[in-house]
Amino acid sequence: MKRRQFIKKSAVASSLLTFGSFGLQSCAHSISNKKITILHTNDVHSHIDAFPADDGKYPNLGGFARRATLIEQIRKENPNTLLLDAGDIFQGTPYFNYYGGELEFKLMSKLKYDAITIGNHDFDNGIDGLYTQLPHAKFDFLSANYNFKNTIMDGKTLPHKVFTKSGLKIGVFGLGVELDGLVDKRLYKETTYLDPIEIAQDQARILKENLNCDLIICLSHLGYKYTRKPDKICDITLAKKTKDIDLIIGGHTHTFLDKPTQVINSAGKETLVNQVGCYGVNLGRVDFTFSSNKKLNSNGKALAV
Amino acid sequence: MKTILLPFALIAVMFTSCKKNTFNLVEKQSKTTPVDTTITSDKVIDNFIAPFRTHLNKTLDSTLAYAPETYNKKDYGINRALNTAIGNFMADVVYKQAQPIFKSRTKLDIDAVLLNHGGIRSVISKGPISARTAYQVMPFENSIVIAKLKKPEMDSLLNYLATERKAHPISNMNLILNKDYSIKELNINHKPIENRAYYVATSDYLATGGDRMNFFKAADTIYNINYKIRNSLIDYFNKVDTIRPKIDNRFIKLN
Numbered sequence: 304m305k306r307r308q309f310i311k312k313s314a315v316a317s318s319l320l321t322f323g324s325f326g327l328q329s330c331a332h333s334i335s336n337k338k339i340t341i342l343h344t345n346d347v348h349s350h351i352d353a354f355p356a357d358d359g360k361y362p363n364l365g366g367f368a369r370r371a372t373l374i375e376q377i378r379k380e381n382p383n384t385l386l387l388d389a390g391d392i393f394q395g396t397p398y399f400n401y402y403g404g405e406l407e408f409k410l411m412s413k414l415k416y417d418a419i420t421i422g423n424h425d426f427d428n429g430i431d432g433l434y435t436q437l438p439h440a441k442f443d444f445l446s447a448n449y450n451f452k453n454t455i456m457d458g459k460t461l462p463h464k465v466f467t468k469s470g471l472k473i474g475v476f477g478l479g480v481e482l483d484g485l486v487d488k489r490l491y492k493e494t495t496y497l498d499p500i501e502i503a504q505d506q507a508r509i510l511k512e513n514l515n516c517d518l519i520i521c522l523s524h525l526g527y528k529y530t531r532k533p534d535k536i537c538d539i540t541l542a543k544k545t546k547d548i549d550l551i552i553g554g555h556t557h558t559f560l561d562k563p564t565q566v567i568n569s570a571g572k573e574t575l576v577n578q579v580g581c582y583g584v585n586l587g588r589v590d591f592t593f594s595s596n597k598k599l600n601s602n603g604k605a606l607a608v
Numbered sequence: 609m610k611t612i613l614l615p616f617a618l619i620a621v622m623f624t625s626c627k628k629n630t631f632n633l634v635e636k637q638s639k640t641t642p643v644d645t646t647i648t649s650d651k652v653i654d655n656f657i658a659p660f661r662t663h664l665n666k667t668l669d670s671t672l673a674y675a676p677e678t679y680n681k682k683d684y685g686i687n688r689a690l691n692t693a694i695g696n697f698m699a700d701v702v703y704k705q706a707q708p709i710f711k712s713r714t715k716l717d718i719d720a721v722l723l724n725h726g727g728i729r730s731v732i733s734k735g736p737i738s739a740r741t742a743y744q745v746m747p748f749e750n751s752i753v754i755a756k757l758k759k760p761e762m763d764s765l766l767n768y769l770a771t772e773r774k775a776h777p778i779s780n781m782n783l784i785l786n787k788d789y790s791i792k793e794l795n796i797n798h799k800p801i802e803n804r805a806y807y808v809a810t811s812d813y814l815a816t817g818g819d820r821m822n823f824f825k826a827a828d829t830i831y832n833i834n835y836k837i838r839n840s841l842i843d844y845f846n847k848v849d850t851i852r853p854k855i856d857n858r859f860i861k862l863n
Contacts, residue, residue: 335631336634337631348747349747351657351660351661352657352661353643357733357735358733359678359680359731359732359733359734360680360730360731360733363644363645364642364643364644365643366643366649367653367657368649368650368651368653368654368657369643369644369647369648369649369650370643370647371649371650371652371653372647372648372649372650373641373643373647375650394747394748395729395744395747396743396744396747397664397668397740397743397747398660398664399747400743400747400749401660401663401664402660406657406660409656410653410656410657413652413653413656414653427748427749470631471631484817484818484819484820485818487812487813487816487818488816489816517631517633518633549633560640561640562638562640563638575636575638577638579640583643584642584643585640585641585642585643586640586641586643587638587640588638588639588640588641589636589637589638590635590636590637590638590639591633591635591636592633592634592635592636592637593631593632593633593634594631594632594634595630595631595632
């Protein structure tokens with residue numbers, strides 16, 4: 304009983320502190336900053352454990368237990384943090400073959416992932432295999448361009464979700480890669496794929512104009528860029544041909560970027576495209592700082608990325 | 609209860625007493641952090657994984673064979689051949705393991721093997737090979753199937769290999785391309801191509817048109833021998849002491 308009261312009181316005290324100082328600052332019109340931290344992974348492919356020391360490619364890298372520590376550290380620094388994944392959670396180690404994705408979803412729930420989009424390999428045990436694992440996931444499945452209407456996944460995904468952190472609205476929507484030729488039709492069944500550019504433009508408009516989001520993020524499993532197939536839709540093309548998207552978090556091509564690619568979008572502003580390789584060997588992070596008294600220069604650039 | 613309500617009342621006063629501030633994006637910063645040994649493992653998460661891990665390791669980690677080198681699908685050798693040691697190895701294993709089964713069930717012979725470069729999902733690291741290695745290289749549940757392809761589909765297959773310019777693993781066939789990627793020489797089972805049906809072993813993923821190998825979709829017949837590619841690798845690892853994957857001249861382009 305006493306312990307519970309203590310928790311209540313300290314919660315009250317801290318909320319007074321945070322909101323109190325913010326309230327005073329905004330009245331006085333002094334500089335007031337808010338930072339949103341976006342953490343992200345892609346193509347973890349069931350890599351539950353770190354690679355062994357004798358691995359030929361990624362020795363001693365990755366693992367959920369280490370990633371958990373890193374994420375908690377960052378959340379302590381900035382509670383206004385979102386944790387996202389750009390798909391291909393499944394397939395790649397025997398953990399998937401043995402447990403069908405249960406462990407992946409349970410661990411991602413424990414790490415408090417906020418949302419993910421669905422990758423092509425997430426259909427590897429069939430759409431029914433994905434559906435079976437849903438009870439283990441305490442995060443949202445965002446997919447705006449897969450139509451699951453005639454499948455068992457109908458109603459289990461959202462096109463987008465708005466997260467509110469420190470009063471700022473962060474709109475996140477998801478995009479999946481074309482499944483035909485990539486995944487056996489017997490696995491994805493009646494799932495239909497819709498044009499990502501049209502859908503992305505539509506989602507960005509809804510999030511910006513109807514839902515008044517301060518920050519718009521696209522979780523994409525389209526792939527970073529296809530040099531030999533320039534007509535194939537990719538994150539770079541998506542960024543160029545759309546507007547109002549601040550950040551595209553990509554996957555599928557297992558592209559290791561040192562820092563986000565800065566792309567000029569259709570409105571002449573900047574859209575960032577990021578991807579952090581694969582197998583959980585890296586954790587991506589992009590911080591967006593908002594200020595009450597300053598404006599970003601008009602082209603949306605000018606930033607240390 | 610009172611103590612909880614008080615701050616909310618205060619906040620309400622603070623917000624209504626002054627003009628709402630608009631917040632603009634002013635700075636973006638990024639940082640990609642390697643998840644390496646400088647980060648300590650979260651004990652709670654690690655303990656949660658432990659029973660799953662123990663169960664897996666028991667069945668996966670006994671040594672079956674030995675790899676004298678690390679084999680990477682991106683290693684095309686000094687001449688940038690259209691074949692890789694690991695790809696050749698996998699296609700050859702599929703041929704060696706599937707041929708006796710196919711023969712005993714159908715009295716027919718596999719003429720050639722075609723897999724896809726993208727289907728090699730990991731390196732084979734130098735050192736001991738276990739069942740886990742097979743799971744790394746071939747995590748998918750795909751099975752070996754044999755497609756009966758008539759001459760036009762065989763031509764499409766060869767055209768696909770010539771135009772894709774990728775080191776798709778092949779076995780029991782030789783394909784030499786000219787500098788302009790036209791076909792210079794082709795042998796299947798050491799013989800030039802004839803006007804007959806060929807039996808090409810592949811994965812059920814590719815047989816249904818995966819990687820745009822649409823010629824398989826036009827196959828006359830698909831024979832399923834219910835043999836997973838991963839299991840063919842594990843069975844082969846059990847048979848041999850040391851694997852000897854090599855880049856060779858089976859699929860090359862002249863410079």
